[in-house]
Amino acid sequence: MLTPIQAWVATLVTLGVLSYLYKENPVFRLLEHVMLGLSTAHILVMSWHGTGKMILMKYILEDQKLLYIIPVVGGLLIYTRFFPKIAWIARIPMSYWVGYGIGYSFAYDPRPMLGQIIDSFIKFQGKTPGVTVNNILFFIFLTCSIAYFFFTIKRENPLMNVAATIGRYAIMAALGAGFGGTVISRAATFYGRAFFLLKTFPNTVFR
Amino acid sequence: MNIFEKLQKIDARIIYLVVFAAIAVPMLRPIGLPVSVSAETRQAFEYIEKLPPNSVVWLGGDYDMSSAPELTPTGQAIARQLFKSGHKVILYSMWETGAMLNNAWLSAIAKEFNKEYGVDWVDLGWKPMAATVLRNMTQGIVAAASDSDIMGRPLSTMPLIQAVPQLTRPYVELVVDLTTGRPGDADYLSTVSPDADKEKGVPMVVVCTGISGPGKMPYIRSGQYKGLVVGMSGAAEYESLVGRLGDGTAGMDSQAAVHALIIVVIILGNVGYVLSKKK
Numbered sequence: 001m002l003t004p005i006q007a008w009v010a011t012l013v014t015l016g017v018l019s020y021l022y023k024e025n026p027v028f029r030l031l032e033h034v035m036l037g038l039s040t041a042h043i044l045v046m047s048w049h050g051t052g053k054m055i056l057m058k059y060i061l062e063d064q065k066l067l068y069i070i071p072v073v074g075g076l077l078i079y080t081r082f083f084p085k086i087a088w089i090a091r092i093p094m095s096y097w098v099g100y101g102i103g104y105s106f107a108y109d110p111r112p113m114l115g116q117i118i119d120s121f122i123k124f125q126g127k128t129p130g131v132t133v134n135n136i137l138f139f140i141f142l143t144c145s146i147a148y149f150f151f152t153i154k155r156e157n158p159l160m161n162v163a164a165t166i167g168r169y170a171i172m173a174a175l176g177a178g179f180g181g182t183v184i185s186r187a188a189t190f191y192g193r194a195f196f197l198l199k200t201f202p203n204t205v206f207r
Numbered sequence: 208m209n210i211f212e213k214l215q216k217i218d219a220r221i222i223y224l225v226v227f228a229a230i231a232v233p234m235l236r237p238i239g240l241p242v243s244v245s246a247e248t249r250q251a252f253e254y255i256e257k258l259p260p261n262s263v264v265w266l267g268g269d270y271d272m273s274s275a276p277e278l279t280p281t282g283q284a285i286a287r288q289l290f291k292s293g294h295k296v297i298l299y300s301m302w303e304t305g306a307m308l309n310n311a312w313l314s315a316i317a318k319e320f321n322k323e324y325g326v327d328w329v330d331l332g333w334k335p336m337a338a339t340v341l342r343n344m345t346q347g348i349v350a351a352a353s354d355s356d357i358m359g360r361p362l363s364t365m366p367l368i369q370a371v372p373q374l375t376r377p378y379v380e381l382v383v384d385l386t387t388g389r390p391g392d393a394d395y396l397s398t399v400s401p402d403a404d405k406e407k408g409v410p411m412v413v414v415c416t417g418i419s420g421p422g423k424m425p426y427i428r429s430g431q432y433k434g435l436v437v438g439m440s441g442a443a444e445y446e447s448l449v450g451r452l453g454d455g456t457a458g459m460d461s462q463a464a465v466h467a468l469i470i471v472v473i474i475l476g477n478v479g480y481v482l483s484k485k486k
Contacts, residue, residue, distance in 0.1 A: 108397040119429035177421040184417030192276030
């Protein structure tokens, strides 16, 4: 449950951030820096309570699982970048993260795409005429969108030119849908803050 | 400067003010616009309704404050549906600033249904390298989560986690991911879903923001998602299906007013552009 003091702080911060809509100002910049500091501190505390504390206190000190020391030391090496003479050591854990990240992406990310590719092999005939039309349009827009990104055959080829043009319009329609979605989301975010200012704040402070 | 040129150069601050008015007026004086339920939202609702009794559902809270108005109402409606049906919930947040936010609303709903922490629901909180930890949870939840819940309490002593050693079937029946980007549903899809493991993979229902809604529709069509709830309108739809109207429904009047306003502004800008070109 929100207390009146919390409501006041949240309201003043909200108004301070929204003041950017009028123009850039020192209050907004101050709040921006406070937000950065708070979220960094938040990550540190959450990391300690959610992982670090248990690994150090229980696994290493209590259960004597000493192998855990290796990743702990490896992770701490990243802080050597604060010391110019040995800053190069920080590249070791960094290279591990980059290597792991790339390997992870290669191993897992393509799998869901196979489902999408398999789903693109569809029968034109649907249960209703509407579904049939939808399937035909899907086929046309899929192949034409791929044609738009197919650069091996020159656009002077009339078939390729028509396909790429249709593909471009299909992509533009998709981007338009994306833009519509962006507007919806931004409006919802603004709604959340407006709801707080007009409903939550007065109900908390003046109840 | 003629009227057509002025139309293209309306001060953004005036538009912000009008947008604020479009949000505030329906909020203070609700119109009560009707809500029609989309096929994707109904699919999500019905899939959850048909879960076997006492199922364990994994709730992914992969968002922060900026997406909370869109995603939290659906999350709350789904949590109420799950607790009401006697299902158990494990919450895991891959966005660090969203972890406490998710904990706040889920613990309030658990209290509403007299659900016991550790037995009926558990919050794993946020973990560093959250997406990698997620994959490791398919091997073992306790080890992957460093045996700590959101407050640092040992998971290994909690009955719910003892009954659910890993994030796979048959232990977990469904993943419901409230997502706003990455890490999020794409990580569940590639490491936890049947796409990653045909036998043990867990089916998914996704709740996403309006921005990402169009991009996720193909996954419904292919069956990779069992249901999809998009944005605040999806929340309103879901609330109407659950039978308890909440923040999603309350926001629909304001959303509709803002959408109408944006359409008018776009038309005005384009009319101004076309007519000023003709001149």
